Amino acid sequence: MTEIAVSVKNLTVAYNNAPVIQNLNVDIKKGSRTAIVGPNGAGKSTLIKTIMKLIKPVAGQSFIGGSEAKSALKTVAYVPQKGEVNWDFPATVFDVVLMGRYVHKGLFKRPNQTDKNIALSALDTMKMTAYKDHQISELSGGQRQRVFLARAIAHNASIYIMDEPLQGIDITTEALIIKTMKQLQSEGKTFLVVHHNLTTVPEYFNDVILLNKEIITSGPVADVWTEGNINAAYQEKGDKEWTS
Numbered sequence: 001m002t003e004i005a006v007s008v009k010n011l012t013v014a015y016n017n018a019p020v021i022q023n024l025n026v027d028i029k030k031g032s033r034t035a036i037v038g039p040n041g042a043g044k045s046t047l048i049k050t051i052m053k054l055i056k057p058v059a060g061q062s063f064i065g066g067s068e069a070k071s072a073l074k075t076v077a078y079v080p081q082k083g084e085v086n087w088d089f090p091a092t093v094f095d096v097v098l099m100g101r102y103v104h105k106g107l108f109k110r111p112n113q114t115d116k117n118i119a120l121s122a123l124d125t126m127k128m129t130a131y132k133d134h135q136i137s138e139l140s141g142g143q144r145q146r147v148f149l150a151r152a153i154a155h156n157a158s159i160y161i162m163d164e165p166l167q168g169i170d171i172t173t174e175a176l177i178i179k180t181m182k183q184l185q186s187e188g189k190t191f192l193v194v195h196h197n198l199t200t201v202p203e204y205f206n207d208v209i210l211l212n213k214e215i216i217t218s219g220p221v222a223d224v225w226t227e228g229n230i231n232a233a234y235q236e237k238g239d240k241e242w243t244s
């Protein structure tokens, strides 16, 4: 039987009493590279923030490795959208990557040499060693995204949830992120990634969730990535559809 990394059951999420996703059910397979694809406002970020328990749903549940507990999120590395992070915060690149280790230590225990070595190795993987002592405020968008991924790698999470990690980055960084994702997947890690570029879905992902406030379809790219399904997901959906 396929093992499930993340499961969402009967999930409804609303802002100011207006539902943006409604009665959503989906399973993300362990060891998959799963893309969440859909138009602007489809509820993609809302879905992953709800899985991360940053938003409380109106109804339904989300499970990590079968557990509904917040503590299960320790196994998850979350990379939010670039715009949601305060990059003026005074911290070096190395500090930020080392933060990936805190989940294993608690906030009040100092990182030891092993933690530092893991952070250095993660920086090396993302080819950011030369920027180790730079302030994060000094980095370009693509470099920031590399640092975020390095932090996720240092975390040694089993599930990586990323919100548009390829947004606004150059092809070299994109290739590096995809190579790293495929490498980590070959080690059994699971990826759930909000993705906008329709042309690269089959190359980068093996599973896809097509979302437009509800699940249009989900499953292996080879089965569900069809023109008909994509068109169905990108149809305009008026708010009226949510009023019964």
Ligand SMILES: Nc1ncnc2c1ncn2[C@@H]1O[C@H](COP(=O)(O)OP(=O)(O)OP(=O)(O)O)[C@@H](O)[C@H]1O
Pocket: 015, 016, 020, 038, 039, 040, 041, 042, 043, 044, 045, 046, 047
């Ligand atoms: N904090 C909020 N308060 C009120 N409404 C919100 C909030 N965040 C998102 N929304 C609304 O919820 C809907 C879904 O937003 P969400 O960010 O989840 O979409 P998305 O699929 O990630 O979109 P995009 O591709 O544009 O990033 C949108 O209509 C948005 O305006």
